[in-house]
Amino acid sequence: MKIAFIGLGNMGGGMAANLVRAGHTVRAFDLSEDALARAEQNGCTRATSIAAAVADAEAVVSMLPNGQIVLSAYTGEVIGHAPRGALFLDCSTIDVATAREAAEKAREAGYEMVDAPVSGGIAAAAAGTLTFMVGGSAEAFARAEPILQAMGKAVIHAGDAGNGQAAKICNNMLLAIHMIGTCEAFRTAEKLGLDPRTFYDISSVSSGQNWSMTSYCPVPGVGPQSPADNGYEGGFATELMLKDLRLAMEAADSAGVTVPLAQRAAALYEDFANAGNGRRDFSAIITSL
Template identity: 40%
Template sequence: MAMASRLRARVVLSRCEWSNLRSLLRPSLNRGFSSSSIPSHLERVGFIGLGNMGFHMASNLITAGYKITVHDINYNALKKFSEKGIPAKETPCEVAESSDVIITMLPSSSNVLDVYTGRNGLLHCRSHLSPWLFIDSSTIDPQTSRMLSTNISKCLLKEKKGFANNPLMLDAPVSGGVPAAQAGTLTFMVGGLEEAYLAAKPLFLSMGKQTIYCGSSGNGAAAKICNNLAMAVSMLGVSEAFVLGQHLGITASTLTKIFNSSSARCWSSDSYNPVPGIMEGVPSSRNYDGGFTSKLMAKDLTLAVSSAAEIGLKCPLTSEARDIYMELCEKGYDSKDFSCVFRHYYSGLAAFVRRSPISYAVQARFLKQQCCPIIMQA
C-alpha cells in the first residue's frame, strides 16, 4: 500500500496499469542480480557514450549477460565492441529500435540533448518508442534532466511492457571515476520515479556497488553537482594547506599524517592526495595524468554556479572554485587531473623536495617567488 501511495503521488495510473506495473516490478525485487536471472524487461540494453567511463560500464553489462547494442560518434570506440561481436549502430535512433532500456553516458548537457532530441535521436520516433526506460548517467544540470523526463513521459510505447503507456526516465549520474567504472564499483545517485528505480536496480548493480535513491526527477543530477562541488572545495582546501605547510617548513608527509589522524581527514588527503611522492596509484604520482580532468571539474562547478543563481542562493566558495579551475584550464592544464591544482595553481612542491637538504637562502627565495595566492592577497 505504501508503494502504491508513493506511485499515485507521482503519476496517474489506472488500476489495470498499476496491477501490471506491480507484476513487472515483483520479479526484479525478489530475484538476485546474476546474469542467469536478468528480468526480461531489462535484457536488451542500448548504451550510448563509450568514453573513459562508458566503455567500462558497457563492458561490465556485457560480462553480466545483458544483450548490449552500442553507439558513439567515435568510430574507434565502436570498433572495440564490434570486433567482439557486439552490435554497433550509426545513430541513437537505431539503438532505440532494438532496446528495452537505454543508458547514456555523455560529456555535457548539449551532448545529451543532441542524442535525445536531435536528428535521428532517441526520441525521433516519439509515437512508438521501443525502450520503456531511459537512464542518463551523464553529469548535467537538473533542469535539463527534468525537461527531458517530461518530454519522454509524453511519448508512447511501441509495445506495452506491463505498465503505463508512457516510457520513463531516470537521471543516474555516478561517483567513483574511471577506476570504479572499470572495477564495477560505481555509486549511482538516482532521480525519478522510485518504482522505475527499483525495477532498474539489477542494471545499476551490474555496473556499481551502491545505488542511492535521491527523489524525484532531476535530483540525481542535483546530488552529483553537490557531490562534485564538495569534492572541489575539499581538494582546494587540502592543497592550500599543504602548500602553506611547506612554506612554513613542514613536510607534506608529516602534514598527511596529521590530517589523516585528526579532524582534517578527508578523501582528498587519505585517498587522493594531491602531493607528488606521497601516495601511489593516484594522479599526483603520474604527473596528474588520468583521473577526473580539470576541464570536467570546471564544467561541473559551472553547473553548480548556474543552479545556485537560478534559485538566488549565494555560494561564494562555489564561484571561487569555478574561477580557479577555469584559470587552470586557460593555462593549459584542462586535461590534467583536478588535483593538479596543488602544483599548477598553488605552486606546491613534490614531497621529496622538502625531504632533501635545502639552504635557508633557497627556501627564502622560494617563499618570495612561489607564495600561495592566499598569502599574496593578505
C-alpha cells in the same frame, strides 16, 4: 536484457563493457569509429545510429557530454524509436533543468526515465565500482537499480527526476572546494618545513581529515595511490571539474543560493585550465600554488 548504450567515451566504454560482463546484450553507438571498435572488442554489437541502437531495446543507457546533446538525442532518436515500455537511464552529468525536461518528455510519450550521474572516474567505470545518484520515480528506480548495479558499487535513489543531477553537482562543488583547501594546506605545511608525509599522518587523523587528503592525496608519494603518483594523468580532468562547478553555480543561482566558495574555486580552476592544464587531473592545481 537487451540494452542500447549511447556514448562510448572514457566513461561509457567501460560501463558498456561491464553490462556485457553481467550477461546483457548491448547494442552500442558512438560517433567515434575507435570507440565503436573498442566496444566491439568488449562484446558489444555495433549500431549505425542511435535509432538503430534503441530499436528493440528494453533499456537505453546514455553517457553524453552535455545537456543539449542529451535532449537532442532523446527527443530526436530515442523517444518514439525505442519500444514502448523501454526504460531510459541517462548517466551524463548535465544541468538539473534539462534532466527534468528530458524526463518529462519521456513520460509524456509513455516511457520511464531516470537521471543517474556517476561518481568515480575512468578507473571506476572500467572496474564497475561507480557510485550512481539516481533521480526518478520509485518505480523507475526499481527498474533501473539492477542495471546500474552491473556497473557500480553503490546505487542511491536521490528522489524525483533531476535530483540525481542535483546530488552530483553539489557533491562535486564540495569536492572542488575541499581539494583546493587540501592543496593549500600541504603547500603551507611544506613551506613551513613540515614533511608532507608527517603532515598527512597528523591531519588524516585530526579535524582536517577529508576525502581529498586520505583517498586522493594531491601530493606524490603520500597516502594511497592517486593521480599525483602518475604525473596527474588520468583521474578526473580539470576541465570536467570546471564544467561541474559551472553547473552547480547555475543551479544555485536558479535556487537563489549564494555560493562564494564555489565561485572562487571555479575562478581558480578556470585560470588553471586556461594555462594549459584542462586535461590534467583536478588535483594538479597544487602545482599552481
